Amino acid sequence: QKEVEQDPGPLxxxxxxxxxxxxTYSNSAFQYFMWYRQYSRKGPELLMYTYSSGNKEDGRFxxxxxxxxxxxxxFIRDSQPSDSATYLCAMSxxxxxxxxxxxxxxxxxxxx
Amino acid sequence: xxxxxxxxxxxxxxxxxxxxxxxxxxxxxxxxxxxxQDPGQGLRLIYYSxxxxxxxxxxxxxxxxxxxxxKESFPLTVTSAQKNPxxxxxxxxxxxxxxGNEKLFFGSGTQLSVL
Numbered sequence: 001q002k003e004v005e006q007d008p009g010p011l012x013x014x015x016x017x018x019x020x021x022x023x024t025y026s027n028s029a030f031q032y033f034m035w036y037r038q039y040s041r042k043g044p045e046l047l048m049y050t051y052s053s054g055n056k057e058d059g060r061f062x063x064x065x066x067x068x069x070x071x072x073x074x075f076i077r078d079s080q081p082s083d084s085a086t087y088l089c090a091m092s093x094x095x096x097x098x099x100x101x102x103x104x105x106x107x108x109x110x111x112x
Numbered sequence: 113x114x115x116x117x118x119x120x121x122x123x124x125x126x127x128x129x130x131x132x133x134x135x136x137x138x139x140x141x142x143x144x145x146x147x148x149q150d151p152g153q154g155l156r157l158i159y160y161s162x163x164x165x166x167x168x169x170x171x172x173x174x175x176x177x178x179x180x181x182x183k184e185s186f187p188l189t190v191t192s193a194q195k196n197p198x199x200x201x202x203x204x205x206x207x208x209x210x211x212g213n214e215k216l217f218f219g220s221g222t223q224l225s226v227l
Contacts, residue, residue, distance in 0.1 A: 008152055043116075043202055043218030044155075088154065099170075100216065102154030 003027055006089055006103030015112050019076040023089035023103045026070065030091040030101075033065050035074045038086045038105065047087075048074065079110045115139065118203050118219035124227050125190065125197060133188045133222045135203035142207060144186035145216070148172060149200040158201075161186055190224060198225050 006023045013019055021035075032051045036044035048063035050056045056063045062075040072091075076083055089103040116137045125131045137144065143162045147155040157170030161180040175194025180186055186205075190197045203219040 004154065006154070041200070041221065041223070043118075043204075043220050044216075045218070046215050049215070090155075099157060099160070100155075102156075104152055104154045 001026060003101050004089060004091060004103045007106055008104050010107040010109060012109045012111065013079055015079060015081060015110055017079050017110070019079050019083070019108060019110075021074040021076075021087050021089075021106050021108070023072050024070055025072075025091055028067070028070065029093055032092045033063070033072050034090040034092075034100070035061075035063055036088040036090060036102075038088060040085075044088055079108075081110050081112055084109050116203055116205055116217055116219035118201075118222050120222060121220070123222055123224045125224060126227050128192045130189055130191050131224070133190070133201055133203075133224070135186045135188065135219060136184055137186075137203075137205045137217070137219075138184060139205055139217060140183075141205035141217070142183070143205060144180070145204040145206075146170075146176070146178065146186070146188045147202045147204065149202060149221075155202060158188065200224075 004025045035048040037047050038044040050063050050065055053065050053067045060077045064073040086105040086107045088105040090100040092100050119134045145160040146158040148158055149155050156172050158172055158176050159167055159170055159178040161167035164180055164183050167178050167180050175191055177189045201222045204216045206216050
């Protein structure tokens with residue numbers, strides 16, 4: 001069993017839809033949770049970062065963490081064609097360096 | 113502009129050949145990382161370095177080597193011992209973990225293919 005499970009998609013939605021992307025994890029020692037966005041053949045860029053259960057909002061993006069269920073989500077409101085990318089969840093333990101464990105990534109396509 | 117520069121963008125390796133991927137950063141970051149990305153899989157850590165002249169193996173270090181002679185540079189060599197080198201290679205850097213400095217900055221990647 002992988003430490004971090006993420007449905008690879010692809011997920012196709014119409015412009016303006018609310019998108020829900022999810023990851024589950026098995027190790028309760030994970031303390032930090034991140035979402036990265038990766039456009040085709042580019043490096044990932046950090047979208048959201050959180051270290052506690054609950055919701056964190058940034059513009060059209062909301063990150064949700066449920067540590068009791070070992071489940072994290074990223075919601076995108078009013079999705080745009082420019083949101084079409086692969087979304088990677090990532091997690092890390094507490095301690096001295098950023099060793100991240102990544103999910104496989106979900107490919108999202110937002111069509112006009 | 114500050115950032116991470118990876119070169120070349122595309123690289124082809126012949127059987128039995130060693131190839132070196134370049135990674136340079138001007139962000140004054142102490143820590144640097146190499147990840148490998150395969151289709152349908154998450155990023156996997158190859159090597160990381162927290163300070164100059166020191167580096168540690170990640171989860172899939174076999175068949176790879178690195179050096180960290182300068183803070184700005186962290187080249188990755190894919191040796192002939194790596195039997196399945198075709199992948200997208202990503203270099204990243206960050207400050208060491210302190211609250212608020214957890215962000216990894218990634219380069220644009222190098223696609224390595226076997227001839």
